[in-house]
Amino acid sequence: MHKTTNLKSLTFLIGVFALLIPGQINAQLVIGSPNLGFSQACASASFNSYNVTFVFSPESALSASNQFLIEMSDATGSFASPTVVFTSNQGAVSTSPATLNFSLPEDTAGENYRIRIKSTAPAATSSGSVPFAAYYKVQDSPFTINNLVSTGAFCNGGSYLLTIDNPGTGDNDSPLNYPSLTFNWFRETSATTSVFVATGNSLTVTTPGTYFVQTNYGTCTSNSFSNRVTITEVFSGQANATIVSSLGNPYCPTQGSTTLATIGGNSYQWFKDGEAISNATSQTYQTDESGVFSVTVDLGGCQASGSITLVSEGFTSELNVPEENTLEEGETLTVVASTTAANPQFKWYLNDNLISGATTNTYVASDYGDYRLVISQTAGCLVSSELFFRMRQPIEQFPDVAKIPNIISPNGDGINDTWVIPLEFTSGTNTEIIILSNRGKVVFQTNDYQNNWPQDRIEFSSVNPVFYYIIRATDKDPIKGSITILK
Template identity: 70%
Template sequence: MPLITNLNNLLKGLLCLIVFALQNHTGAQVVIGTPNLGFSQACASDSFNSFNTTFVFSPESSLQSSNQFIIELSDASGDFTNATTVYTSSAGSITQSPATLNFDIPETTAGEDYKIRIVSTAPAATSTPSMSFAAYYKLQDSPFTINNLVSTGAYCTGGSYLLSIDNPGTGNNDSPLNYPSLTFNWYKETSATTSVFVANGPTLTVSEEGTYFVETNYGTCTSNSFSNRVTISEVSISGQADATIVSSLGNPYCPEQGLTTLSTIGGLSYQWFKDGVEIENATNQSYQTNESGEFSVQVDLGDCSASGSIELVSELFESEINVNETNQLFEGETLTIEITTTAANPEFTWYYNDEIIPGASQNTYDATEFGDYEVVITETSGCNASIMYQFTIQEGVDPFPDVDKIPNIISPNGDFTNDTWTLPLKYTTGTNTEVVILNEQGKVVFQTMDYQNNWPIDDLNLSAINQVYYYIITTTDGKTKKGSITLIK
């Protein structure tokens, strides 16, 4: 019995020690110092978003193995009521003081008075907030355009001119209007290097002469998100201002990139002209073209007007090929194809039945095979444009086949089948036979003593689906053949 009693007392003592130890650990506390910022401003973008803070805590022994450290970000005014968690450590990973943590900021961050604080979970504790700092996530950080990149604008005395951010704008313009959370500040230049704030918003109504531009509002963070400059002038009543015209693809421009857009200053109505001739239905602020020439515009500003012009130059080179789309070649013959071009440093690529012809890289090629051909001329400097020609070579048709009868139907459609009126050999060239063809009104449209099986030589401008002609064939011995010829359209 004494032995059992001693064992019971020992167990009770051990149990008390364990409870005491647990109570002591559960009641442990930690103090977290104010976080020190490793930056002065948090100016983030898609290419950079990493910031650090260092803090101390004590005692280290009070941290439980499940503890996590959390970084909370206030709102733009420094309020933590709806704090955002921007970092959470893994359980038990941070055990020594001081500690340095890295975090990034949300894309919605925009303001001058953000703060962070450090929170621990086991034991629970919260630091005092850090110093205030500016923080912006720069969703758009590249130059953008206003006024369609037109560098001027004008308003009539007593009126105004509207400047607006382009969306989408020309070329590769990355309009900040694509990001709804962004705000904008407009400025007016006061010198070549200084300016004053005018207003905010995506547009600006100008009623004072000067040069204006707009920047995306990223506070004290530097940014490349700014617009081109636009100089606004005032025009007297019934006066006329200069209307600047810009080409979206530049001038000279490369039509290989598509149509270039000509844009001018804003107004009430517009009329575009090419080489002094009014362009029908060209009555918008912009006009698209792939041509060269002098383009001008007349802009109605209300009580005054504006006009301007641009000598637009296309850099597309000129070229010609010396064969038709469809050609005939007899067995054993050669057809020489030649390209003439004004392209700078041209390259020539030849194809036969969709396969590159090895070694064919000059502006000429001697073809001996029937099939489909293609040649691509590429200008390797300047515009870097290409022009392609396609043509077919078919087996030649004997112009003087040995036929038995005079045909009364032909179909001159260029397919090399029944295209011409082909007579028996006893009436063709060398037989001194007279061939006369008359239209329905009896007028002679063709007459020869040396028929080459080549009528109709010219375009007959057929007005009917099946047009009828009449022929008279007279041989050297005075014999005649008469009949009709139906041309199927």
């Protein structure tokens, strides 16, 4: 009887063991809930890498072709339409626990994302992770609103529209270039606090205050925020219309025209030095000039006005010699340039040829010809200016000419520029010289002629003008004739 009992017990154990072996061989894979290696995911182009760790059992249940997937829910935590953010290579993960790395899609934006782990062979799915905030900061730099104008105004009972600039001025990286983004508007309540006002690409302001907007990256910190704009309500009289220059003030002219912008209104009129500028009736005005620019803005029921003294960030320069100079044979002329340019560079030219070695603000000129000095500012605003002067051989004022000329060419070339007459009629002879226009009007008259007519430049187009002269010398009959002016 005892031997029979032992045999039955052995038979029972063998049966149980036989049942356990198939259970181990066909056991289903169990994947634990993933453990996040972060509290929130604030991704950008410069960082987008996040770790997750999970356990699974038994390891032996994995097929050699198995792949682990990381699925991410929508922003509410739902896995109804999950996004696969990572897929391992076949058989790459075979031991537990395992750590995988994934990146956020660029349209990620929300506070309640979750992830879960799936396997392919055998098929198994973990439960979801704890919720976490996740945003991909596709734009993460300051941007501008209101054309960077820091003020705005609306008439009593009206409103003022604030908008995100697109494209904006300068290097403004407008977040409107990224359609997936949303925005939160705020009004300051103190120097360090603010209250949420509304969402959207623009804001209609009906309450005075200082406003700004941020790209909605939730609890993630970000540099994607705008400048502040202070809005006032006008009850009577005129409000101030602030004007800003896109290139600053002073501005660098080598960067091209600067754009002047003012507060938003119904209509505009721009002025320069008090004079209305034709067709300048937009919120912005482009110019490359210096001067006092002003604007009047119709706000609908009231007006605003403002002005700005715009200054070009150029520099001033001058030479210590006049533009026209004469030099005797063998003499020299020391020319000195003074300038307000920052870290100036000097280049001297003679008849448009660079003078080798002439690189300071001083040059000793000894040759006849046309000189040019180019001064370049090499720090800050990179801009240049040119100065000119001319060296000529002295012209004899009273040469001994035999005849009275009837043609002159006053073109500044130093040859036949004035009406030069014989010495018997010039200074010291008490000869009266009269020159008349072709209509008989006296244009020049003297009893001490210096061979210096015409003293001013004579402007004409295609027809060469003709003048008439009368010379009345002592004890002689008057001499009459004509003078033709040539170019």
